[in-house]
Amino acid sequence: MCRLLAHVSPTPATTQDVIGNASCVEWQRLGRLHTDGWGTAWLDGDQIRRYRxxxxxxxxxxxxxxxxxxxTRARLTHLRLATEGLATRVANSHPFRVGEIALAQNGSIAPISRLRQKVTDAELARVGGETDTAMVFALILRRHEAGEPLFDAVTTTVAEIRREFPTAALNLLVLSPEELIATHANEGAPIPHDLFEESGLGSDLPADHIDHYYQLSWRRAEDGAIAVTSSGLTGDGWQRMAPETAVRIDLATLEVSRRDLHERAAQPVA
Structure with a gap:
């Protein structure tokens, strides 16, 4: 369970340029609850860089x-609230990266042992770590490297996992040199109220966490730049992503493509 933030812009810009200083400060303060590490991936020329x-x-x-x-023209950033039993160490920190693709998740899949059976040792070792996110990434890469466009590989994998694990939360940000993909898939996922109570934050719990913890929202600036965030940011201009949807933002044109994950889930399994 984590926090996600991303921006894409027509020319190199900081996240602060796109969402403002107050929102950047507010988002970093989400680290008072999400205390188990952070990471970022960004576009540097035609390469994806990462720091965890x-x-x-x-x-x-x-x-x-x-x-x-x-x-940078594209960046995703992640704050981690570790799933119980998964160690707080760099190898388990997001975003994960293989080649020129980086992925970060807000959510969890249980039982993780059943998800683990779907991934080979070699596939998981290539991604690194031992988390459910690493396993999801391995499954996406399997499809993508078999020839599926990345947006297809992401949405089909998410739809199939949601079909088998109906209470899974699969909010993903996926960044490549060509695109930023966001999936908003969490209907029926339990909100981790026990972790909120254990934090001791009380009334200082971030905004929207009690009722809308898994909500993703987005907004577009006048110059065409787009930002995507998990719940926790206040301020004007944010629009909620519809449940069980995915979007692809073309980094060259900032054109947005949308997809209904319910329709993806209804397609026959390949």
Missing amino acids: DATHGLGNADLTDALIDTP
């Missing part, structure tokens, strides 16, 4: 720098 840190992001100077001082 197993320490918390609240007050972390490197995270601040990633949000406000390093311009």
Whole structure:
């Protein structure tokens, strides 16, 4: 269970340029609850770069720098709240990256042992870590490397997992040199209220976490830049993504394609 933030822009920009300084400060403060590491991936020329840190992001100077001082046409950033039993270490931190594709998740899949059976040892070792997110990424890569476009591989994998694990939460951000993909798939997923209580934050719990923890929202700036975020940010202009949908943003044109994951789930399994 984590927090996601991404931006794409027509020219290199910082996340602060796209969503404003107050929102960047507010998002980094989500690290008071999501304390199990942070990471970021960004477009550098035609390559995807990545940095991960197993320490918390609240007050972390490197995270601040990633949000406000390093311009890029596309960036995703992640704050981790670890699923019980999964260690807090760099190998389990998001985003995961294989080649020129990076992926971060907000959610969980249980039982993880059943998901693990779907992935080979070699596939998981290639992604790294031991999390359900790493397993999902391995399944996406299997499809993509068999010839499916990345958007197809992501949405089909998410739909198939949701069909078998109906209470799974699968909010994903996937970044390649060509596209940013966001999936909003979490109907029926239980909100981790026990973890909120254990945090001791009380009334300082971030906005919308009690009722809309898995909500993804987006907004577009006047210059065409697009931002996507998990719940926790306030302010004007944010629009909620519809349940069980996915979007693909073309980095070259900023054209947005939308897909209904219910329709994807209804298609025959290949």
